[in-house]
Amino acid sequence: MEIALLIILAVVAVVVIGVILIYNGLVQRRLRIDEAFAQIEVQLKRRYDLIPNLVSAVKGYLEFEQDTLTRVTEARANAIAAGARGPAEQAAAENMLTGALRSLFAVVENYPTLKANENVLSLQEQLTTTENQISFARQHYNATVRDYNTAIATFPAVLIAGMLGFLKREFFDAPDEVEQVPAVDLSLRT
Amino acid sequence: MSTFYQQQSANRRNSFLLAFLVVALLAALGASIGYVLTADPTGALVVTAGAVVFGAILSAGSYFSGDRLVLAASGARPVDEASAPQLTNVVRELSIAAGIPMPKLYLIDDSAPNAFATGRDPEHASVAVTSGLLEKLDREELQGVIAHELSHVRNYDIRFTLLVGVLVGSIALLADMYLRVSFWSAVGRRGSRGGGRSEGAGLGAIMAVVAIVLAILAPIIGRLVQMAVSRQREYLADASAVELTRNPYGLERALAVIASDQEVLEVANRATQHLYFTNPIKKFEKRASGLFSTHPPIVDRVNRLRELTSRPPLGSEEIAGLSGLD
Numbered sequence: 001m002e003i004a005l006l007i008i009l010a011v012v013a014v015v016v017i018g019v020i021l022i023y024n025g026l027v028q029r030r031l032r033i034d035e036a037f038a039q040i041e042v043q044l045k046r047r048y049d050l051i052p053n054l055v056s057a058v059k060g061y062l063e064f065e066q067d068t069l070t071r072v073t074e075a076r077a078n079a080i081a082a083g084a085r086g087p088a089e090q091a092a093a094e095n096m097l098t099g100a101l102r103s104l105f106a107v108v109e110n111y112p113t114l115k116a117n118e119n120v121l122s123l124q125e126q127l128t129t130t131e132n133q134i135s136f137a138r139q140h141y142n143a144t145v146r147d148y149n150t151a152i153a154t155f156p157a158v159l160i161a162g163m164l165g166f167l168k169r170e171f172f173d174a175p176d177e178v179e180q181v182p183a184v185d186l187s188l189r190t
Numbered sequence: 191m192s193t194f195y196q197q198q199s200a201n202r203r204n205s206f207l208l209a210f211l212v213v214a215l216l217a218a219l220g221a222s223i224g225y226v227l228t229a230d231p232t233g234a235l236v237v238t239a240g241a242v243v244f245g246a247i248l249s250a251g252s253y254f255s256g257d258r259l260v261l262a263a264s265g266a267r268p269v270d271e272a273s274a275p276q277l278t279n280v281v282r283e284l285s286i287a288a289g290i291p292m293p294k295l296y297l298i299d300d301s302a303p304n305a306f307a308t309g310r311d312p313e314h315a316s317v318a319v320t321s322g323l324l325e326k327l328d329r330e331e332l333q334g335v336i337a338h339e340l341s342h343v344r345n346y347d348i349r350f351t352l353l354v355g356v357l358v359g360s361i362a363l364l365a366d367m368y369l370r371v372s373f374w375s376a377v378g379r380r381g382s383r384g385g386g387r388s389e390g391a392g393l394g395a396i397m398a399v400v401a402i403v404l405a406i407l408a409p410i411i412g413r414l415v416q417m418a419v420s421r422q423r424e425y426l427a428d429a430s431a432v433e434l435t436r437n438p439y440g441l442e443r444a445l446a447v448i449a450s451d452q453e454v455l456e457v458a459n460r461a462t463q464h465l466y467f468t469n470p471i472k473k474f475e476k477r478a479s480g481l482f483s484t485h486p487p488i489v490d491r492v493n494r495l496r497e498l499t500s501r502p503p504l505g506s507e508e509i510a511g512l513s514g515l516d
Contacts (some may be wrong), residue, residue, distance in 0.1 A: 032289070036289070039286065043286075043504060068326060122275070125275060125279065126279075127280035128279075128329075129280075129282070131285045132279075132280065133283050133286055136283050136284070136286045136287035136434075137286050137287075139287055139290050139436070140286060140287050140288075143289070144289070
């Protein structure tokens with residue numbers, strides 16, 4: 001009789017410890033998702049701050065490209081405003097901004113003195129790295145979501161994940177606008 | 191293997207199997223020596239544990255301050271955003287992708303393109319690159335190399351290879367001590383074999399032979415396995431780098447550029463060669479298909495990357511084109 005009792009106690013202990021470990025693991029993974037999401041915001045803000053510097057650095061040289069410059073400034077303002085209207089709208093506005101910046105850099109290619117200008121080169125590098133950081137931040141976010149979704153769907157966590165309130169999370173998906181190639185204006189204007 | 195996930199799983203599995211092999215080797219050696227010396231299984235356990243502890247103590251210094259030593263020995267100087275903006279940006283981008291804190295950055299003034307990472311965990315990591323690397327690679331290629339180095343940090347490779355090193359070192363220590371002990375005791379005895387343990391005498395003699403054979407072979411086998419582990423972790427770092435950048439081309443082109451570069455990295459030597467992105471000792475690189483090499487051959491690394499994008503392996507003309515390997 002005593003052995004049977006001991007065995008039952010041992011099994012219960014193993015199950016309890018198992019549930020604790022699984023729960024802690026899932027909580028950790030879920031928190032990583034939230035952190036990764038917040039990091040995306042950080043990178044987007046960085047870009048907002050860099051753009052005015054870029055525009056003022058090139059403004060003097062690009063008197064005939066005012067359209068392009070205006071597009072960039074407006075797209076930036078739009079993106080900042082869209083931040084309050086939800087992630088889908090924000091992502092769409094961000095992509096418009098990316099498109100506007102690409103047009104601007106394409107235009108800069110036509111002006112050799114401007115292209116070689118130290119300020120412009122340094123700002124170009126900064127914008128390149130910011131764009132990369134944004135996309136890597138999104139990629140990392142997706143990696144944390146993948147990790148978490150896998151954890152709650154595999155054995156043994158799958159048995160209890162639903163009960164403990166761990167639900168599947170969505171990946172970050174680029175909205176349809178990004179499938180369109182941004183228009184780059186290469187018309188020769190002197 | 192067509193996805194980097196598959197390559198990663200295979201590499202991890204292989205490296206753990208190899209590490210387990212080292213543990214088994216150490217256990218076998220310890221068991222046979224312990225048996226011969228004490229004719230008792232607990233003796234074997236004590237002897238093996240003692241060797242491992244001793245080896246661990248010797249390696250503790252390396253664990254805690256190994257990175258500072260290596261950086262100093264390589265003549266690396268710290269750099270920051272002001273002195274190396276593009277490098278700092280690339281490292282920052284990939285730290286975000288990897289989800290690790292940004293490592294400390296160092297620059298080595300040498301025209302040979304190479305890089306290494308040290309640090310026992312992501313919170314204490316350092317990455318060093320040569321000035322030659324910054325000059326000769328474009329941004330995409332630099333991303334590939336940095337992604338490889340950060341993957342070493344993220345996969346705790348420095349810690350893993352140190353652990354394997356401790357085990358292999360313990361094997362060598364144990365074997366060495368035993369061979370000395372049995373040599374001197376054989377010289378001392380000179381004629382009177384064994385002891386009075388007549389019942390265990392047969393088994394004792396067999397174990398003595400087993401112990402001697404293992405004592406001679408185990409250090410060599412251990413070393414070979416250690417090199418194999420190092421190569422598997424290099425492949426793992428390549429596959430993990432692709433996971434970070436999602437761009438095998440950058441890393442592949444970087445490997446090609448570095449392979450065809452003829453410069454010799456002056457600060458590197460036998461003790462530090464295993465840390466670098468590609469083997470800095472050129473003649474070791476040429477013999478890289480050998481079992482004693484810390485790095486896999488560059489051609490194999492490139493071919494594995496080509497598998498990820500469903501391209502055929504390098505043809506013989508392309509290999510000849512990587513002139514550094516001829």
